[in-house]
Amino acid sequence: MTEEIQFYLSEAEESMQKALQHTSSELTKIRAGKASPAMIEHLRVDYYGNPTPISQVANVAAPDARTLLIKPWEKNMLGEINKAIKNSDLGLNPQQEADAVRLNIPALTEERRRDLVKQVKGETENGKISIRNIRKDVNDSLKKLQKEGTAEDAVRDAEGKVQKLTDAYIVKIDELLAKKEAEIMTI
Incomplete structure (x- = not known):
């Protein structure tokens, strides 16, 4: 050959x-009913004027099968993360806490x-x-x-x-x- x-x-x-x-x-x-950080890794937030992936401005964790916890490294990013999730096609309602954003994933x-x-x-x-x-x-x-x-x-x-x-x-x-x-x- x-x-x-x-x-x-x-x-x-x-x-x-x-x-x-x-x-x-x-x-x-594509979510399968379980919370996974991969669900939101395609989302971009406005980081000082630049669209930046969430994973580069925050720590994303799944403490249990129905919850995602997003802890930004800078507190001023909470609002931007909240806005990015609301404007996305995920259909999820973020709950802003003191230093994190919590996403509850409903059952399918x-x-x-x-x-x-x-x-x-x-x-x-x-x-x-x-x-x-x-x-x-x-x-x-x-x-x-x-x-x-x-x-x-x-x-x-x-x-x-x-x-x-x-x-x-x-x-x-x-x-x-x-x-x-x-x-x-x-x-």
Whole structure:
């Protein structure tokens, strides 16, 4: 197998791994009834005129399964954190305390659980699409190599390996889906 083919195969695996990691990180943002600091890590607060992630201005902890506690490192950030949470799409009502903001996470209704499962399925489908696009790009590159004179058998073998990689990463995404769906539907 030529170096070029090996390069495309390793690039494909690396890209598919990144797509899997991205899908996994997107799924952690979807709440499953339990409080998790990952739920609010995408929120940005106004820190002296700059939009800054909450994790860079405060300590976020989950003291129990239904509560998030956000302790800013500077007291003047309490109001900004409060405002960022209220303006977000989380639908949570922050409670400001003397030196922290407390978020109580309500239990999920059956209907809300079904909506979250649909959202999870959408995210995992996006992950599968990106993996299939990677396969398509690599196969196109391999076809170009064949036109440039690489042996047809070597290209066909490489395409088979790309397909095996694709299948393996789609199975991993399906496992993420099953795990997250079970997590959401568990009361």
